[in-house]
Structure formats: structure tokens, C-alpha cells
Amino acid sequence: METRIKNIFNRLEEEVDAIFLFNSTKPHLDLTFFYVTGLIEGQFEGSGVLISPNGTGEIVTTRLEEESAKKSDLPVTAVKKKEEREEWMEDNLAGFDRIGVNATELTYHAYNKISDATDAEIIDVSDAIIDARNVKDDEEIERLEKACDIASEVAEEITDFIEEGVREYEIAAELSYMMRKKGATGEAFETISSSGPNTAEPHYTCGERKIEKGDFVLLDFGALHDRYRSDITRTYVVGEATDKQRRMYQVVQEAQQAALDKIGPGIKGEEVHNTAAEVIDDTEFEGRFTHGLGHSLGLSTHDGSGLSxxxxxxxxxxxxxxxxxxxxxxxxxxxxIEDDIVVTDDGCRVLTCADKRFKVI
Ligand SMILES: [Mn+2]
Known part of the structure; x- marks a missing residue:
């Protein structure tokens, strides 16, 4: 994990002597802890990792997590109780002048624990962390590919389950079950299973509505696998489609293709968004694309950056x-229509390969 640690320090705007990433209790865990330790198993509440500009680091955790922590290539100190962890922090943080923290993920309580342990100046290095985490290494891409494969297979197989009379929440449950059966450790985020008029709300989750003939069914879901997440959306029509539904789908697909063609190194995220938005705004659906084109994806569903x-x-x-x-x-x-992509040396590669031709089921 030496390279990942160095990546963070290389992207700093002002130098620090060390960075301390400090988890509180769930959900207040800093996923950067897992980025620099590479750990898959374990919860790591109340744990931290102290990293240095030379690429080394040390994990401080509890006895409960000791065996999981040893799977990292970083050395581990396992403490029996909180007081011991505080002593460890005093021993290890006291000697620095400037300590970096990931302010966007650090609770105020945890910040106070750090400032109690040291007189060092505490600097927010969250921008460097977002920048470093944005560029994925080969191991991260492999994990993302697996998460994307699971979601893609499920996106194709779920159509057998969708029919008139099935409720939105039943489809959401089936998606979750199918992903787990294929090896996912969970859902990447709360599944969106919407139908009919509900599909007009981009962040609707799911409700009791029963699928009716002529409905759009919009499913936005993802798999969590080895701590990495996928995110895919497919929209189907049930029973019989109108010309307007076909036309909406065609325009969205053209907008997505234009964006995919635009992506490559050196392009601004905003330009990619604008490329897709222009396709839609040149049609009768002008102004009806109401959100950013995409977000970065990795350990987190919204990994800090985006095409917007x-x-x-x-x-x-x-x-x-x-x-x-x-x-x-x-x-x-x-x-x-949503797919996950990785930027390549001359364009992009789509990671979610589920069929996206217009489909009436
Ligand atoms: Mn998404």
C-alpha cells in the first residue's frame, strides 16, 4: 500500500509530517482507512492508521480486529481498551509539528481526541485524499470489475421477475437477493426500484406500487464486493410501449453514447456532462435532464468527484x-441509463456490460 500512501502525500498542497486517519463508530468510518490498509475483512470502529510521506504506516486497532488487521502489510498495534489507544496516540502523534486529517470524514469528537493527544497543527488534507482515491490502481479496478459483473448479470436476469402486479419493493428485494447469490457482500447503496410516474423522481427509492401495463420500470442498484461498489441503471417498459416512451429512451441512449465517445484523458468532467446535456436539450425534452451526468465510484458510491x-x-x-x-x-x-466506466489512455472502457437495448417485458 506504499504507493497509495505516497499518492496522497504527492497531491498535498501544503506539506504535513504525517496523516492520521481515524474511524469513529459506523457509519462514521473513513473509507480512506481501507484505501491505505487494503483491508477487506473487519469493521474497524475506533481504529486508525498513521501514515508517513515515505509510504509507511501503522494501524492502531482493538484486540477484536487484530486478526483481520494483520492481513494488511502495515504493522499493527492492538489495544485492549480506549485508554490504551489514547496513550498510543499521545506516544505517536506528539512528536509532529503538522498532522494531516481527512476533515470530510472525521467526526468532531474524533478531532478532539487527536488535538488532545498532540500540540501539532492539524491540517485538513481531504482534497489530496479525494484526488488520490480518484485514480484507481489495478487491484482497485479488478475489484470494481467484479462488482460491476455482478450488477450487470442481475440487470439482465431481473427482467424474468418483472411483470404486471409485482410490487416495487418486491423487485428491490429480488435484486438484493440475486446480487448476494452471486457473491456480493451487500448492496452498494439503497436500491431504486420505481415504476410508472414514480420513475420521474430520480432519487425515489421504492414503495408499494404494483407494476401496471405500459409502465416504465427504472432500476438503479449496485453490488458491494470486496469493499468496492458498482452502480447501474436500466429502464424497461412493461407490456406495451408508446412511441413517446421509445423516443425518450432513444434520446437518453444517444446522450449516453455521446458522453462515452467524449471521455478520455485531458477532458474536463464538465465537458462530458455538457456533451450529454446538449443531446437532450436539442430535442423536445429540453431541460428535462435535471442532474449531473455522473459521479466517481470506488470504495464509496459517491467517491468525491464527478462529471458535472x-x-x-x-x-x-x-x-x-x-x-x-x-x-x-x-x-x-x-x-x-447508467453505466460505470474507467478512463483509459485513449478513451474509456465500460465496466457494466448488461444489455441496454430498448426492452419491452
Ligand atoms: Mn449513480
């Missing part, structure tokens, strides 16, 4: 993003 006017990022080889244009017509319905 509100994010300033220049694409580099190894970055992973979702590409998810949509058209949403209030009270009628919506279409979204």
Missing part, C-alpha cells in the same frame, strides 16, 4: 465514473 458542472476535474487514466443521463417528465415517468 459543479465539479472541477480533468480526466486521467484510471479514474472511474458513472455515466447516467436521464429524462424526467413529472407525473408521466422517466428514463435513465
Amino acid at each position: 458542472p459543479s465539479v472541477d476535474v480533468t480526466l486521467e487514466q484510471g479514474m472511474v465514473f458513472t455515466v447516467e443521463p436521464g429524462i424526467y417528465l413529472p407525473d408521466e415517468g422517466g428514463v435513465r
